[in-house]
Amino acid sequence: MALAKIGAWSCNLSDSRLSWTSGVYDLFGLPANKAIDRRQTVEMYTEESREAMERLRSQAILVKGTFTLDAQIVRSAGDVRWMRVTGEMTHTACGSPFLHGLKQDVTEEKLRSETLRRLAENDALTGLASRAVYENRFLNRRRTALPFLPLGALILLDLDGFKGINDRLGHLAGDACLKIFGERLSASFPDALLIARIGGDEFAVIVGNETKPPSIKARLAGFQSLLTAPMIWRDQMFTVAATSGMAVPRDPYSYDPEELFVIADAALYATKRRLQRIRASHSA
Numbered sequence: 001m002a003l004a005k006i007g008a009w010s011c012n013l014s015d016s017r018l019s020w021t022s023g024v025y026d027l028f029g030l031p032a033n034k035a036i037d038r039r040q041t042v043e044m045y046t047e048e049s050r051e052a053m054e055r056l057r058s059q060a061i062l063v064k065g066t067f068t069l070d071a072q073i074v075r076s077a078g079d080v081r082w083m084r085v086t087g088e089m090t091h092t093a094c095g096s097p098f099l100h101g102l103k104q105d106v107t108e109e110k111l112r113s114e115t116l117r118r119l120a121e122n123d124a125l126t127g128l129a130s131r132a133v134y135e136n137r138f139l140n141r142r143r144t145a146l147p148f149l150p151l152g153a154l155i156l157l158d159l160d161g162f163k164g165i166n167d168r169l170g171h172l173a174g175d176a177c178l179k180i181f182g183e184r185l186s187a188s189f190p191d192a193l194l195i196a197r198i199g200g201d202e203f204a205v206i207v208g209n210e211t212k213p214p215s216i217k218a219r220l221a222g223f224q225s226l227l228t229a230p231m232i233w234r235d236q237m238f239t240v241a242a243t244s245g246m247a248v249p250r251d252p253y254s255y256d257p258e259e260l261f262v263i264a265d266a267a268l269y270a271t272k273r274r275l276q277r278i279r280a281s282h283s284a
Contacts, residue, residue, distance in 0.1 A: 005105035011038065013061065013097040027083055027105050029075035046072045046080075057087065060099065064089045070106065082110040123197040125175055126182030134196035134204055139257050149193050150252040152209040153216050156264045157185070159201040160241040160275075169236055176233040177240060188223035209252035220244055243272050 001007065007023025016038045025032045028044060042050060049071035056067035066088045073081055087101035121133045138154075159181060166174040178201065185203060186195055194206040207216055223242075230237045245268025249255035 007103050008100070009103055010098055010100035013099065024103050027081065027103055028073065029077055029079075029081075044073045044075065046074060049073070053085065057099065060087055060089045061097075066101075070110070080107075081105060082107045123182075126179055126197050128182050128186070128203070129194055129196035131196060131198045134194065134198050137194060138204075138206060139261060141257055150209040151193075151249050151255055151260075152207040152211045152252065153213060153246050153248045154257075154260045154264050155205040155207065155216070155220065155244055155246045156198075156261070156268050157203045157205070157242045157244045158199070158268070160243055162201040162240065165238060165240070169233070169238070173233050173236060173238075177231055177238070180231050181227070181240065181242070184226050185223065188219055188226060213246075213248050216246065220246070243268055243275065245269070245271060 001021075001023055005023065005027065007021045007025070007027060009021070009024050010019045011017070012019075018036045018038050018041070020036060022032050025034070028041065030036070042054075045053060049069070053069055053071055056069055059065070060067045066086070068087075069085045071083055071085055073083060075081060082105070084104045084106045085101065086103075087099050089097070089099055091097055121130055122128065123130045159177070162174065162177065165177050178197070182195075182197065182203070185205065189195060189205050189207065191208070191211070192205050193208050194204070196204045198204050211219075227242060228239060230239050245264045245266065247260040247263035247267065249260060
């Protein structure tokens with residue numbers, strides 16, 4: 001039990017007196033000779049965990065059943081730990097009611113799980129949401145499904161001249177460019193519902209309907225201005241631009257994500273063609 005960071009506990013329901021083995025003292029960061037008071041130890045739970053624990057505990061007492069909970073505690077030193085609590089309602093031979101069970105430190109397990117989740121859900125280069133998250137949470141949702149959230153707009157963006165940076169300065173410079181682009185995009189849309197890298201140099205921003213289209217367009221203009229600031233990588237200085245296309249749903253609560261994607265994508269490429277014509281006329 002010590003190797004598995006597990007301790008046993010019991011609580012006499014007649015007077016709330018607690019009994020712990022050394023493993024539980026270690027988990028809470030308390031000396032084994034310290035008198036324990038249930039009210040004080042409950043205060044070490046985070047608010048959300050405390051509410052869940054009290055609810056499950058009361059239910060177990062009511063139905064004379066069991067409960068399991070992964071709870072978060074803040075120890076006296078200020079560090080946060082996760083513990084898996086199991087409990088069972090029972091009676092002693094003389095009929096006294098009490099709860100007993102196990103508490104296990106699962107902090108490392110939680111950290112590993114969170115790391116794997118981040119790897120699965122976040123683009124490793126930019127830290128933005130991955131394409132898989134964008135597709136699962138937004139694009140692949142059917143019209144009949146509950147909406148992602150009330151939607152203000154879908155914005156698609158891609159970098160102009162990104163291939164030239166890769167060809168001229170190499171892929172590491174291209175990676176640095178994408179990372180800086182993602183940081184500036186996040187700074188321009190801090191309250192976006194989702195910002196994702198959906199391709200090599202392609203990005204999507206999903207904005208809630210509390211932000212109206214004129215304000216979204218103003219933010220896009222501000223983002224374009226922010227992009228003009230030079231990017232510096234290994235004493236090399238370069239700038240990039242981005243083309244964007246936006247689609248606004250008629251109803252923020254009922255929309256077809258794929259239809260919005262097609263509209264935003266068409267708007268993006270219409271802008272690209274227009275800019276290409278302008279450049280061609282200037283060079284003629």
